[in-house]
Amino acid sequence: MASLPKRIIKETERLISDPVPGITAEPHEDNLRYFNVTVEGPAGSPYENGIFQLELYLPDDYPMEAPKVRFLTKIYHPNIDRLGRICLDVLKTNWSPALQIRTVLLSVQALLASPNPNDPLANDVAEEWIQNEAGAKATAREWTQKYAKKVEN
Amino acid sequence: MASDEEYSEAESDDSLYNYESRNTSVDLICPKNPNLTSDDSEFDIDEVDSSDYDEEDDIDNSLLATPVSPSTKKALSEGSVPNLKYECLTTKEIYEKMLKRINHLQPVFSIPPDDVLVLMQHYDWNEERLLEAWTEKMDELLQQIGLKSAEVNGSSDVRGIKHRNDFMCIICCEEKNTDTFSLECGHEYCLDCYRHYIQDKLHEGNIITCMDCSLVLKNVDIDQIMGHASSTKLMNSSIKSFVQKHHRNYKWCPYADCKHIIHLKDTSSLAEYGRLHYSPFVKCSEGHRFCFSCGFEIHAPADCNITSAWVKKAKKESENLNWVLSHTKECPKCSVSIEKNGGCNHMVCSNCKYQFCWICEGDWAPHGKSFYECTIYKNDDTKSKGAQEDPGKQLKKYTFYYRLFNEHEVSAKLDWKLGQTVGHKVKALQDRMGVSWIEGLFLIESIKTLNEGRTALKWSFAVAFYSDASHNLTKIFLDNQMLLAKAVEDLSELLQIKEPETIMKRKPEFYNKSGYVENRRTALMECGRDLLCKGICKPHDG
Ligand SMILES: [Zn+2]
Ligand SMILES: [Zn+2]
């Protein structure tokens, strides 16, 4: 395996020494470009009290190319589809090499706090979200309880 | 229907001397087949159409932006090449056009042309909108687009390439002695990172900004960072975005590796062509013909809707259809494997000399004499249950027509290859027979006619598939299709001849058979258009 670029080493070090509140990101032992990520559901959102597992992969061309991020935990959200793919501008057209893993994960967390049903990825969820917001939020809460429950130590 | 042969005999004298004018005069080349007109008065297209036009000219004139006048219509039926005024441009020519527009505007803005280019790209090359915005809020506009830094400390001496010792680049996180680049914003990165970043963006055709803010990199910056090798790539991406933003007036030629662009100034008549089920065909300077409305290869007698439905369906069914695509077949008599290596569908087995038709694998003899029967789809159940056709039968029907479509597509490709050898043949005529180049042109004209006939035939199967089979006009269309199929096969066979002596001896036949293909093609196009105009042929999902 080719040696890891300095940029990735630095970012990884900082993620561990100075973690973002509510977010963890640990590189995989066998592949330092692959991260196990957890994001806490933001307080006041239907995802509150949930812990969501994600995977993050840094492609060969990182940071010129955006990281690839996907939810592993099932989630009811208009911008996240059944396969856990995320519709987020900074992961696509608005990616810039000056952004970082940390900024991306913060954006993901912000997306949980404020879903955008007008730019949907999961159409059925988005439709429900527009027509019956209370119902949709209840479903999201239910799914959080069911799939993203905190494991007490 | 033995009259076909009589017809070509009768025309042969005239055609020998008057080939050019045959191509340009509709009246001369379009004698209606007497059998068809007497069989069915409905197929009196000229009469029906001309009355239509008269009415429109009197009553509806004001509603039509650009009515297709009877004289335009005449030009249209002439091989369906419409009378559109267009030009074919190379990428270089189009870039010059773009620069001309920028230089024309530059005095108004009194900013460098490079900045005008950015403004124009941002405003999708819409001068009016740009000028309006410019007079309203000059400075604001420059900031908003990223041509001017909003920050007060942004000074112009920050901009450019510098050499730094122990520079820490926050993109690659390397600390090194290096050249760097920065715009007025002061976001400074090493040149390696900048090059990598720009390289990835060059082909997107969008404005490139600083990696950390919205300040724009101009062409001079990009050339400075990348060195001069980048300018062509950059030019191409600008052209791409230009063409994309002007897709109503500019279209890339769809043929593989062809870099020509057709520019149509006045598009007002396009809708009218569509309404009449004509497709506006254009030709690039490489001779590739395509439809300006849908950007697809030339597809008459099918219109754009039929074409797109057919192509979609072919994609959907592609897995079921793979068996159709083979180039080899076993001889129906002795089972020796035969490879098809010319467009001609008249096959002669090298082993047992059996003559058969590649398409239906039937005996060739009946094909040669009268109708080309193999093109008719034999619906076992002629008393069909109307609209509720069973899907299995639909697929069978589709497969039948797709197979024919594909056979002719393959043949067309092989004919095209054959066409490339024609140059050698003409040369051989010159060398061995002392024939002048002009005199040898008939070969090139014949191959062109063959290509056009074959393409029309190919697309006519899409029309046949989407037509109501029970309608009388559909039957007439199929008859016309068979006539063209036979005409095309005859010409294709003639073009397989290699010996210069034989070619020159049979020169009148080349004229005859080409002229006949041309007539049959025109007749089929008109009939197909009639099917479309009357709603007998319309796209469905079946
Ligand atoms: Zn760097
Ligand atoms: Zn900047």
Ligand SMILES: [Zn+2]
């Ligand atoms: Zn072309």
Ligand SMILES: [Zn+2]
């Ligand atoms: Zn078209």
Ligand SMILES: [Zn+2]
């Ligand atoms: Zn045989």
Ligand SMILES: [Zn+2]
């Ligand atoms: Zn046949």
